[in-house]
Amino acid sequence: MKRRFLALVGMDRAGTRLEAEARSWDAGEEGERRTKALLVPLAREGWEMLHDRRIPGAHSANVDHVVVAPSGRAFLVDSKLWHGRARVRVLGGQLAHGSVGKVKEIDTVLFETRLTERALGTTVTPLIAMHVAPVDGGGFIVRGVPVVPADRLVELLRRNAGRPDPVRARVLAERALRVLPRYVE
Known part of the structure; x- marks a missing residue:
């Protein structure tokens, strides 16, 4: 209780930092849950979805969502839930939320994409x-x-799915299930 009070009045920097990290994790989980719900219609159309997966070669990174289209094309979807008081934009050639640069977020998505491509043996499109x-x-x-705004995600995936190739899609989905285990902390 005392630590929480000190954190609230700004006297416990470690406590304040830990509370901020906890809020960030909670927002991340909520963003992933929302994205998973948005992807449900695609699953009914034959798309394969893998959520919250460990990436071989990454110590602590995980993939929010790997989506395999009926064509066998693979997408890595990273979910973000950021407050709506500022716009997400490009600032100086980099991702920004309002005036705050978010270079690390793009670096992380590109890193996760490279490792996922290596694990799957195919090109993976990040979003x-x-x-x-x-x-x-x-x-x-x-x-x-x-x-993209989350409400445009499904439309974008459908538009970029490619021509159906059920055999390729099945082989890739089975490989993804084998090489990308569930992420468990």
Whole structure:
């Protein structure tokens, strides 16, 4: 109780930092849950979904969502839930939330994508699905990564799915299940 009080009045920096980290984790989990719910219609259309997966070669990184289209095309979807008081935009060629640069977020998605491609043995297309915070222009691409409002995610995936190839899709989905185990802390 005393530590919580000190954190609230700004006298316990470690406690304040830990509470901020906990809020960030909670927002991350909520963003992942929301994205998972958005993807349900695609599962009914034959898309394969893997949520919260460990990446071989990464010590602590995990993939929020790996989505395999009926064509066998693979997507890595990173969920973000950022407050809506600031817009998500490109600032100086980099991802930003208001005036705060978010270079690390793009670096992380690109790192996760490279490791996932290596594990799956195929090209993986990264996407960031943004919940709550408004996204400039209805979406944009920064450093090769599309950043879209979450409500446009399914539309974007469908548009980029490619021509159906059920055999390729099944083989890739089975491989993904084998090489990307559930992420458990």
